[in-house]
Amino acid sequence: MCPKSSGLGLVQVYTGVGKGKTTAALGLALRAWGRGLRVIVIQFMKVGEDYGEILALKKLSGIDLFQYGRDQLIIKGKHTEEDVRLARQGLKKATEALSGKKYDVVILDEVNVVTHFGIVTAEEVMDVVRSRAPGVEVVMTGRYAPQPFIDEADLVTEMRMIKHPYEAGVLARAGIEF
Amino acid sequence: MCPKSSGLGLVQVYTGVGKGKTTAALGLALRAWGRGLRVIVIQFMKVGEDYGEILALKKLSGIDLFQYGRDQLIIKGKHTEEDVRLARQGLKKATEALSGKKYDVVILDEVNVVTHFGIVTAEEVMDVVRSRAPGVEVVMTGRYAPQPFIDEADLVTEMRMIKHPYEAGVLARAGIEF
Numbered sequence: 208m209c210p211k212s213s214g215l216g217l218v219q220v221y222t223g224v225g226k227g228k229t230t231a232a233l234g235l236a237l238r239a240w241g242r243g244l245r246v247i248v249i250q251f252m253k254v255g256e257d258y259g260e261i262l263a264l265k266k267l268s269g270i271d272l273f274q275y276g277r278d279q280l281i282i283k284g285k286h287t288e289e290d291v292r293l294a295r296q297g298l299k300k301a302t303e304a305l306s307g308k309k310y311d312v313v314i315l316d317e318v319n320v321v322t323h324f325g326i327v328t329a330e331e332v333m334d335v336v337r338s339r340a341p342g343v344e345v346v347m348t349g350r351y352a353p354q355p356f357i358d359e360a361d362l363v364t365e366m367r368m369i370k371h372p373y374e375a376g377v378l379a380r381a382g383i384e385f
Numbered sequence: 386m387c388p389k390s391s392g393l394g395l396v397q398v399y400t401g402v403g404k405g406k407t408t409a410a411l412g413l414a415l416r417a418w419g420r421g422l423r424v425i426v427i428q429f430m431k432v433g434e435d436y437g438e439i440l441a442l443k444k445l446s447g448i449d450l451f452q453y454g455r456d457q458l459i460i461k462g463k464h465t466e467e468d469v470r471l472a473r474q475g476l477k478k479a480t481e482a483l484s485g486k487k488y489d490v491v492i493l494d495e496v497n498v499v500t501h502f503g504i505v506t507a508e509e510v511m512d513v514v515r516s517r518a519p520g521v522e523v524v525m526t527g528r529y530a531p532q533p534f535i536d537e538a539d540l541v542t543e544m545r546m547i548k549h550p551y552e553a554g555v556l557a558r559a560g561i562e563f
Contacts (some may be wrong), residue, residue, distance in 0.1 A: 214558040217550055221405060225542035226397075235411030235561065236437070241441025242560030252426070261413070263419025266394065267445050310484035311543035312560075344561060361555070363548040364403035372395055379394040382420030383522060384488075 215244075215311055215344045217361035219338060222319055222352035226368030226384070232314045232348045233260050236270050244270075244311040245269075247304045251297050251321040251349075252276040259382045271310075273300055286326050287336030294326045298335050307340025312364075319356060329353040393422075393489060393522045394546035396514060400497055403544030404562070410492045410526045411438050417522075422489040423447075423454035425482045429475050429499040429527075430454040430468075437560045449488075451478055464504050472504045476513050476523050485518025495535060497527030507531040 221228040232263050238245045243344055248264065254276040256262065264272045276295030281290055285297055297315075304313045316334075322329050333355055356384075357363050397413075400407040414424045426442065432454040434440065442450045455476030459468055475496075482491045493510075498505050511533055514523055525534055535541050556563055 212539060226540060227399060227542045230397045230412035232406035233415050237411050237441045238437030239560040241437040241444060244560045247451040259416030259419040263415045266419060316481060347411035358550060361550045361553065362404060364405045365545040366548050367543040367545050369535065369543050370491050370538060372539045375539065377392060382417040
């Protein structure tokens with residue numbers, strides 16, 4: 208067992224329209240797992256197994272993954288009751304995970320978007336994030352991080368798109384984009 | 386075994402001073418590995434095992450890792466012959482890896498910096514990248530990506546630092562920053 212890291216307990220936000228937000232959170236999960244930290248990934252607005260990261264996490268034991276989404280694209284302003292229910296379930300799971308009993312690193316994947324879409328409010332999410340036990344690190348990803356997340360965070364990186372192959376007509380590729 | 390991904394063979398660059406470049410490359414490695422793709426991580430200017438990602442890659446078999454660095458900080462303009470020798474070794478390994486025989490995804494971690502520092506030239510690196518077999522994806526990370534890399538790349542993300550805990554006096558934390 209590796210020694211536990213000290214100084215955990217900060218809030219990290221990865222946002223912007225460039226590629227690499229969920230990917231960076233996954234890399235962080237891998238790195239933390241390599242150090243023997245206990246990691247959970249809670250994905251909002253995603254469901255199903257057709258993601259390389261899910262196939263990977265299933266192959267390696269030690270990083271827990273939970274998904275709270277429907278198998279359908281949500282259009283901003285057109286979400287359903289079911290979307291709200293799922294997002295709230297995700298936040299409930301996050302609250303448990305942040306208690307510090309089971310996890311050192313809690314990744315809330317796409318939580319920025321679920322908030323931007325108005326499915327849950329920034330205040331609901333901030334209440335959950337602020338409820339974390341000392342020493343539990345929180346990582347929030349997704350485009351359009353609302354300002355309260357940025358204000359609360361200790362670390363914020365904006366992924367800026369300089370070039371993207373979608374622009375050149377390349378479709379999302381298994382193992383690379385998802 | 387998962388089906389192989391189609392459409393591979395592009396060049397991705399992660400640059401900028403924000404956190405998340407190596408981390409995104411690692412997440413990509415994990416995702417690709419989850420899909421059954423063959424992945425190699427070639428790290429420039431890094432050596433030793435005190436990285437969470439290295440501990441992780443040692444725990445999970447299937448992603449190869451090679452390091453070409455000295456256990457000492459390199460100051461720009463003050464690199465040694467040994468640094469040049471190591472970087473060239475790394476490029477030699479990259480050339481082999483890009484042949485397509487053993488790997489689908491080749492990550493050249495910190496190759497941008499090694500070039501910015503003048504340890505190898507952008508042209509030397511571009512020759513290697515251009516030598517890749519069809520279908521081999523290349524990922525290049527590090528601050529200060531030289532313009533030829535950006536021109537050549539299909540995907541470029543700049544990690545912009547909006548906030549960083551180092552600014553607030555927090556030191557790099559095991560399992561999170563390294």
